[in-house]
Amino acid sequence: MLQLQSTSYARLLSLLRSCIDGKSYSAGKLLHARILRLGLLDATFLCNRLVELYSACGKTRDARLAFDGTPRKDVYTWNAILGAYCKAGELRSARRLFDAMPERNPFSWNNVISSLVRNGLEREAVEVYRSMIFDGFVPTRFTLASVFSACSVLLDVEVGRRCHGLAVKIGLEKNIYVGNALLCMYAKCERIEDAIWAFRDLPDPNEVSFTAMMHGLAQIDRVPEAIEMFKLMCRQGIPIDAISLSSVLGVCSSGGYDETSLDSCGGGHSCILQGQQVHSLMIKLGYGGDIHLSNAIIYMYAKNGDMDSAEMIFSNMSEINVVTWNLMIAGYGNKFESDKAIRYMQRMQCCGFQPNEVTFINALVACVNSGNVEMASQVFAGMLFPTVSSWNVMLSGYFQSGKHLEAIELFQKMQFLGVRPNRTSLATILSSCAVLEVLEFGRQVHAASLKFAGNADIYVASGLITMYSNCGKIELAKLILHKLPKLDIVCWNSMMAGLVLNSLDIEAAVLFRQMRQMEMLPTESSYGSMLSCCGKFRSSFNGRQVHAQIAKDGYANDVCVGSALVHMYCKYGDIDDARRFFDMMPYKNSVTWNEMIHGYAQNGFGHEAVCLYEDMNGLGMKADSITFVAVLTACSHGGLVDAGISIFNSMQQEHGIEPLLDHYVCIIDCLGRAGCFNEVEVLLDKIPYKDDPVLWEVLLSSCRVHANVSLAKKAAGELLRLDPKNSAPYLLLANIYCSLGRWDEARAVRNQMNDNQIAKDPGYSWIDIKHEIQTCLHYNPEVVKERIESWQPVETE
Template sequence: MQLRSTSSYAHLLTLLRSCIDARSYPTGKLLHARVLRLGLLHATFLCNRLVELYAACGATRDARSAFDATPRKDVYTWNAILGAYCKAGELQSARRLFDAMPERNCFSWNNVISSLVRNGLEREAVEAYRSMRWDGFVPTRFTLASVFSACSALLDVEVGRGCHGLAVKIGLEKNIYVGNALLCMYAKCGRIEDAIRAFRDLPDPNEVSFTAMMHGLAQTDRVTEAVEMFRLMCRQGMPIDAISLSSVLGVCSSGGYDESSLDSCGGGGHSCILQGQQVHSLMIKLGYGSDLHLNNAIIHMYAKNGDMDSAEMIFRNLSEVSEVTWNLMIAGYGNKFESDKAIRYMQRMQCYGFQPNEITFINALVACVTSGNVEMASQVFAGMLFPTVSSWNVMLSGYFQSDNHIEVIKHFKKMQFLGVRPDRTSLATILSSCAALEVLEYGRQVHAASLKVAGNADVYVTSGLITMYSNCGKIELAKLILHKIPKLDIVCWNSMMAGLVLNSLDVEAAVLFNKMRQMEMLPTESSYGTMLSCCSKFRSSVYGRQVHAEIVKDGYANNVCVGSALVHMYCKYGDIDDARRFFDMMPYKNTVTWNEMIHGYAQIGFGHEAVCLYENMISMGMKTDSVTFVAVLTACSHGGLVDAGISILNSMQQDHGVEPLLDHYVCIIDCLGRAGCFSELEVLIDRIPYRDDPVLWEVILSSCRVHANVSLAKKAADELFHLDPQNSAPYLLLANIYSSLGRWDEARAVRNQMNNNQIAKDPGYSWIDIKHEIQTCLHYNPEAVEERIEV
């Protein structure tokens, strides 16, 4: 009888093992009935298998019944039901059961930790790991892999480093399971050098290791190395499957598209698109040519690199397509600023029976907005039945980029009226528009709305609020908001510094910058740009040179934006030699850089040098803009280069496609006036479209005073009397011209006319610097001029 019972017991165990492997619930129920009939519930190992069977089949209720019916439970029984709850995602039941366990082992902790990670509760998983260590348990490879995954999601490299040290101590750092999770953690946290070291420490890396390294290298813009990693994977005979191919195609897509040329992969010898073409060939060779997912990845790669002809060819030859395929084509044409083709693809998509989804509409909207076609974007948006907040954000961004801030406010109001809850992006955009329009009252209303959505903790919204209040002249409110944020990021600091500079509180901006450095906050190019603008207003260059030293130390000396600000600062100090020296050292210059240097020469009257620099700029193929021509024409005016100024003005529209504006005509009229070329000046006045602007006539009147041209001065003054009746300048200038020629009666008549018209003279003033504090003294002497006396 005992022999028969033992035989039945062994047979049942074998059958249960087969049912667990096959997840055969009906057969398992029959075996459970057999166990009950034979009275084998006293066999704990057999009962454990029953719990495992129901757990494998997802029947947690049956698993719990089997657990409760087991008379003699051991740690494995408890772990079996705990595993059932964890696998089903019933975390509360798992937590209650875990707390009630009379005995735990590493398997118990691993179940809980891995389940928390799978369900997105990474912080709780790390806390559970700490409790496990506190209880004296040594983690296994499964424990460490789960904790490394949690650290990846949390971007918590410090906890990850601690686990890494423990892995080395217990000899698990070379385990492939732990090693892969470790290098993934370092790669996700942006510590790519640590990830590379972890990869090299693996004695036998597998395809997961290589794929993780490819992703990590691509995320840190080391695209060439990521592709080389794939090549190494191929050379070492690793199995290349659809996942590997999809990963490397994603790497080739990360190079991006530049209109002037195809970006090279991180400075390597081959372009990203060439690498992608090679992977495309390998994909076909390995027999994956009909795989829709991979074909979508190929289309994405070509589209991201701007080769829409190849993307079109792949698309036309596909035997089947999905919504993803259509969306990729629409996004690709949007990436090339071809909104018409993007919209046509969306229409074709509908003709073929595919319904556009949210991603389709967003891609189409982005295509229109990036192409500057906001009107078409508005038509697409109007066709959406229930646009989400992301679609609203694209429209808000489109109107903001086209400087249509009124429409931004209208759309935001409509968005609220329809009950669409704004997010941080919506709030930041509307706050930027309020700042641009300086509409304080509406900005306050948006502030109130932001408190409901994001509270006081969102630094992205906080930065927008600081900018809005600063632009509206409410700098104290901006400071108050800054001080209320519990944890500031660099964007908030930058916004506050820019606001202080905007409100002429340059010393406070410098103090804030120093405070930011003391708190070990690393400045960005925006921080340094603002500080250099601030330093350019100081009388002494000492602080500016200190900031320059910090820029070099922090590695921003080659940044084109920071470099342009440095050139501007040295030019404002009048230190043209240092400005030019730094200008020549810059490895890359943009239009702004050239403009600053040309304007610097113009400020100190170095006309020939400014014109030569302008000609160098043209010869090097740099794009000019209206600011370029203001700078070089100003230089011509200050340097008396009349012929060069006329030639440059005539070349603007014809050679460079830049329409001359009022500022350009003012510069050339000033140039002609300074040189006494009044006949040419009058000819020019008759043909320009800005005859009714007072600034033009003020410049002419000032030139007439220098050269005592009474007739033209009288004409300019009459124009100004008509265009700007309350301006005292034309009366005084004309009276001074008469006085300088001894024509006292006419001078007196002009002053009487000024008194009769009740025109008040703006008071003169003096600046007195007393122990570095500026004191201003107003006085009403009509002949008073601005003075600066240093004590």
């Protein structure tokens, strides 16, 4: 009888193992019934197998019933039901069971830690690991691998280092499983030198080790080294699989598309050349038909701007999915070819593929990048249920194209439809409010930000500071800054820019010093605002100090900071130092050239400004509308009439730039100062900005200098038509008559001014007393004389 029971026991164990391996729930239930009939529940090993069987079949409730029905539970029984809960993702039940376990072993701890990591509870996993060490358990390779994975997600390199030390102590640092997790952790935390040391410590690195190193190097833009890592992998005979190929293609894609050069990898490597070599290797290894790798190849070519090759791969693919279409749409969007992107989206639908959210976002981004906001609006209107990301793309598109009213209307519609804005939505719409200076709507967005983002969101707070500063509510901007629990450099920069905008330059300089005292490193924007402040100070001492600090911090070669330095020295009138620094700059953009040309213009060096403009053209630097304002101003101030006319005529003919009001004002000022009124009258017949008073004021000033009465009358008449209550045309015309000795006509203009009840606004002077601006009123001498004669004191208010 005993021999029969022993035979049944062994047979049942074998059958249970087969059911567990095959996940045969029905057969397992029959075996469970057989065990009950034979009265074998006292056989704990059999009961443990039953719990494992139900766990393998995903029947957690049955597993728990089998566990509860086991009369003699051991640690393996508890681990079996714990594993069932962890496998099913029932973490609360797993933790309650874990806490109730009378005995634990490393397997128990590993079960809980790994399941927490798998379910995104990395912080809790680290806490459980700490408890494990505190209770005296020695971690296994599975424990350490799970904890390193948790540290990778948390970017907690300190906990990772402590685990590394323990791994060395117990001799597991060279284990391939632990070593790979360790170098992944260092790579994701951007401690690449530590990752390299961990890689070198591995006696036999495998494809996982090499792939992790490639990702880590590419993450910190060390793309050439990442590609060399793949080459080393090939030389050492490590098997190249689809995952390895996908990883190296991702590295080749990380160089990105640069319109000026395809040599984006640096160090003599061309990302697209390396990608082509990997493409050839992929075909050689027989992965040419793999749809995922084909998509990775398309992505690589698209990211590097080679859409012809991407088209070729796309055309030869035997199988295409939605991801493939999305990559092609995104690729053309990256090249600012919205028409082709939209055509691909239409082809996609004709081929029976349903666009998803990514498709629509890629199409929207393509339109926005190309400046085709109208097309983006049509695509957006075709979306049934756009997510907040799609709304954000549209808001960004309206902002980038200067359609701020449309952005506000879209945000209002977004709220009306109940779409919850995120920090990107709020920051974008606050930027539009700042440009339009619409305080009331900005306040409404502020209220919405408190509801959806709270007070602590630095990204939104920076937008609020800018909005209130632009609307002249600088105290509210300061309040936002002071309420933030934690400040970052973006908020400091926004506050500095706001203070400069509101002419609070001394406060901006104080804020900059506070930022330095708090050991917060200034950025290009910080120095740009500070240099703008220094340009307004009478002494150049502070500006030179800031310049020295810029050189120390390594920003002297930054084009934005360099342009601000040129502007500052020009404001001081120190043209020689401005030009000296300008010549030293390794890279200049149109802003830099404009600042130097404008500096020459403002300081009376008209000839030098024109020469610099010609140098700019000779070097192939594209002039913009601001360039022409600067050089035409120089021609006006320097009396360079012929040069001014030539440059003005070249705007449209050679550069394709339509002259704006400022350009017409500059050329009329240039001609008027030189007394070329015949040319002015010819130009006035063609000008499209006849209803702007600035144009006529400039002309009237020139007429006063040259005593051109007939044209002065016309200019004064146009000014009075545009603004009947403006005293300037009356006074300028009267002064012209006085300068010619035509007193009767001057008196007639004065009488007309009195009859129309137009009074001249009193003049003021600004004086600086201890860094505070004081105003001094200029009184009309005739009024003062009358009051003295009638013994009336002069009012001071």
